Amino acid sequence: MKSLMAGFAALLLLAGCTTPGKPPALQVPVTGKINPTRVQVAPSDVDIQAAKASLFTAIDAEGVEFDSLFGTAANTAGDDLAVCGFARRDEQEEALYFAYYNGELLLWDEAAPHGTSTENQFLAIICSYR
Template identity: 85%
Template sequence: MKILMAGCAALLMLAGCASPGTAPALQVPVTGKINPTRVQVTPPKAAIQAAKASLLTAIDAQGVEFDTLFGTAANAAGDDLAVCGFARRDEQQGALYFAHYNGELLLWDEAAPHGTSTENQFLAMICSYR
């Protein structure tokens, strides 16, 4: 019983030491060479605009800047196209990782480490290439 209470006390002390309001370190999803069945392609301008519009309807658009978006597909002809990329707001470099695929927006779930959520696994699968 004493060991259990000592363990609980130690956990409470550790929890109290964390500084409130400090954001956790940003975890960047793994990209490239995860899914050798896809290739990188240049997405058409319309697909890029659709991806940006989809993201900006899901989040507050103020201050968002996009890195260069890229496409992955099942083949070089662009079949099964996914438009992927990073966007940032203010000083947060690459804070939003997303894909526009089959008319749907997929956002990286930064609360879950890479690979532990279905969304993260699917993003890694469709946004990676040879």
């Protein structure tokens, strides 16, 4: 009986080791088709500079490089504009995801899996488009 129980326990242990677990939570921003009410627009140079200046109130500007910033809005005229983009420092790809929206800076919360922080949910909504 002991050997039967030991064999059963070993079988359960092996089954647990070979069964794939739940995949890790998504840690990068999701773009596109999250919010079909917004459209992509080209932000003006003034809006881009305001977004960068806002980011530099939160982080040190030294060594920061930006990918092309983009805008999303409620319509093609640029109403309700959010300037979104990635910044990196020291060759770290997409190390920081941010948006400048209605005079406020929003930073991606890397400590929270996608969708579990208010910041991440809001960034996903305002920086996604059709």
